[in-house]
Amino acid sequence: MITLSFFTDLFTESFMQRAFLAGIMLGVLAPLIGSIVIIRRLSFIADTLGHFSLVGISLSLFLSYSLGNEIFADKPLFLGIFFSVVGGLLIEIFRRYYKSYKEISMPIVMSLGTAVSAMFFSLSKKTGSLYNYLFGSILTVTDYYIVVIAVTMVVVILLYLLFFRQIISVSFEEGNAKFLGINLNFFQLVFIIVLSVVVSILLEAAGVLLISSMMIIPVAAAMKVGWSFRSTTIISILFSELSVFLGLWGAYSFNIPSGATIVSVNILILIIIAFAKRARLAAAKKRSKQDALPDSRQSL
């Protein structure tokens, strides 16, 4: 049942406040990076990186529960970020290796990540926590996680503002980079590293299987209503925030993984936009037909 205690808890329970804060920040980060992922046609990279960052998570569990090393015990995100970046670099290496079949790099890195994570999860005998990492559990995030997201958000937004011109022009047209004095390889490298970090941060909220949806679907919906790059970005952030908020509510009310609820709302928005757009187009067509009617009579 959709419960209204969601709202009272939002103001009183610290776990809810953490979830809310994390959600708000991720709601900005995900579409901001997602739009560039879409323009550069890198959607599969986000998925692949998610799977690879799971290696870091499972390794943290393995280290602490099988070997008794406590450093990463309740902070699996650090190794998660590290491995996501490693995954990103591996993809880049394979992309440069298979120049005309760049997407081969994805299944290779993805399967490697999945296989290794499965091993560490089993060895650590913590397969139960796998569920949270697959589908997301924003309601259980801890303080250190909030700090990591906040730092990432500040860095990403700074990079975005400082290099907006370069990011957008290279994303829309790689070939033009040279004439703007931009080093394409370096740009790609930095972008992959930033993407890797953002993906592993989204892991906690969205889960491995739904990370890319959280980045991409709000942008996909916004693209259909935006009239400029700026408006599309703003609309995608609004959609994203709406889905995080409603998703959080759903996760709280039904005790469902947050990734599932957030992405379901995202998809719902996408469907509504698609139908609204079709209805508008149909109405416009009808109107122009009616307008044209007297003219066609005259010409008879």
Next chain:
Amino acid sequence: MLIDINNLTFAYGHKVVLHDLSLTIKPGDFVVVSGKNGSGKSTLVKCLLGINAVSNGVIFFNHEDINYFKKWTEIGYVPQKFDDFNYEFPITVSEILSVSKLHKTPEALKLKLLDDMGILENMNDSINSLSGGQIQRVFVVRAMLNHPRLLILDEPTASIDRKNVEYFRKTVNRLHAEGVTIILISHEQSLDELDYTHELHLDPNLEHTYKARPVQPPTEDIA
């Protein structure tokens, strides 16, 4: 910009497109490259820009081998096709121009160039709502906005209608008068209204001619 092409031969696989081409373009020259479709005009331009890797022959920009050339920002390039550009994501003409400019160009210059090209009213339109000819003009403006020392235009008027071609010619002639080196590819006949100084003619039989424009009586009235 001084351009030296020495014994350039280029082939796609076994298909030779340019054979033993040598010529010098001096700063301020306005070179028209003519020739039938498939004669290698775009190929030559791509060699000059390092998009096609040249293995036979050497090209120098200001005495520097283009393999080591760094100042690509001094070059404005309008390709024949814009397949490389992502059209589906919404972005306005104005946004494209603002992200792809190198210097703080005065807003007035941007507006003037857009007006000269007849697309001022499209400034806030999304690029994916424009026609092919309008898109081409947006990229012409983009190339000019960065004050290039060398401007390379690959069939820029191919999909532009008659009236706007006039604007285009005036703008190119003005840049030439300002000292910009220009390489303009065209397979049209009507070059008369361009103030070009040299013509390079490419031939599908791998022949080519490079000559200065015959001196013409001045067209303006001398008052």
